[in-house]
Amino acid sequence: EAxxxxxxxxLITVTGKKLTVTCSQNMNHEYxxxxxxxxxxxxxxxxxxxxxxxxxxxxxxxxxxxxRKEKRNFPLILESPSPNQTSLYFCASRARGTDNEKLFFGxxxxxxxx
Amino acid sequence: xxxxxxxxxxxxxxEKEDVTLDCVYETRDTTYYLFWYKQPPSGELVFLIRRNSFxxxxxxSGRYSWNFQKSTSSFxxxxxxxxxxxxxxxxxxxxxxxxxxxNNDMRFGAGTRLTVKP
Numbered sequence: 220e221a222x223x224x225x226x227x228x229x230l231i232t233v234t235g236k237k238l239t240v241t242c243s244q245n246m247n248h249e250y251x252x253x254x255x256x257x258x259x260x261x262x263x264x265x266x267x268x269x270x271x272x273x274x275x276x277x278x279x280x281x282x283x284x285x286x287r288k289e290k291r292n293f294p295l296i297l298e299s300p301s302p303n304q305t306s307l308y309f310c311a312s313r314a315r316g317t318d319n320e321k322l323f324f325g326x327x328x329x330x331x332x333x
Numbered sequence: 334x335x336x337x338x339x340x341x342x343x344x345x346x347x348e349k350e351d352v353t354l355d356c357v358y359e360t361r362d363t364t365y366y367l368f369w370y371k372q373p374p375s376g377e378l379v380f381l382i383r384r385n386s387f388x389x390x391x392x393x394s395g396r397y398s399w400n401f402q403k404s405t406s407s408f409x410x411x412x413x414x415x416x417x418x419x420x421x422x423x424x425x426x427x428x429x430x431x432x433x434x435x436n437n438d439m440r441f442g443a444g445t446r447l448t449v450k451p
Contacts, residue, residue: 261441324378
């Protein structure tokens with residue numbers, strides 16, 4: 220089954236404790252990205268990657284890191300989480316062929332930073 | 334610049350009523366793509382429809398229909414004879430050919446929370 224898998228589904232942590240949210244897709248998609256969802260703001264892009272070893276900032280990259288060492292994986296790293304990073308996070312992927320490709324989303328990770 | 338406005342924050346209807354969710358977009362590009370996603374209470378994002386800017390035909394899929402009007406930069410979504418299972422947050426989104434310059438693959442609206450009461 221074609222899917223984007225992200226883990227964990229829920230995460231509670233404390234300020235400053237490094238964490239990683241994993242994301243993997245099995246569709247051989249070149250493009251992957253991370254979004255955060257906040258009430259009243261919709262989804263905002265954090266980082267994206269056009270292919271292996273190629274990453275770029277989105278609208279809200281501050282406080283986040285990503286890496287793309289393999290085509291299927293695109294982890295999101297919060298090296299020193301802060302309470303304002305409490306949010307619902309989504310990983311997404313799509314084929315890069317044309318700009319009308321839809322995004323496939325993971326199930327989301329609800330992060331709470333205390 | 335890209336912008337997507339969903340002015341209706343929350344809508345509440347009674348089952349079997351028809352309901353329209355509004356979406357207004359801004360882009361400088363002449364070629365762009367519009368999307369609707371549904372987020373049910375379980376939280377996942379479900380793709381509903383994709384529309385290219387050069388195809389202004391309206392689309393109907395069962396109880397769902399979409400009205401795309403370039404003249405008013407709108408891509409509205411109508412649910413006919415709503416059901417409780419339609420309760421969700423609905424997002425409208427835009428992608429144009431300048432997305433790499435704008436560092437944003439898909440620009441989302443703030444979403445509209447639809448509640449359908451039995």
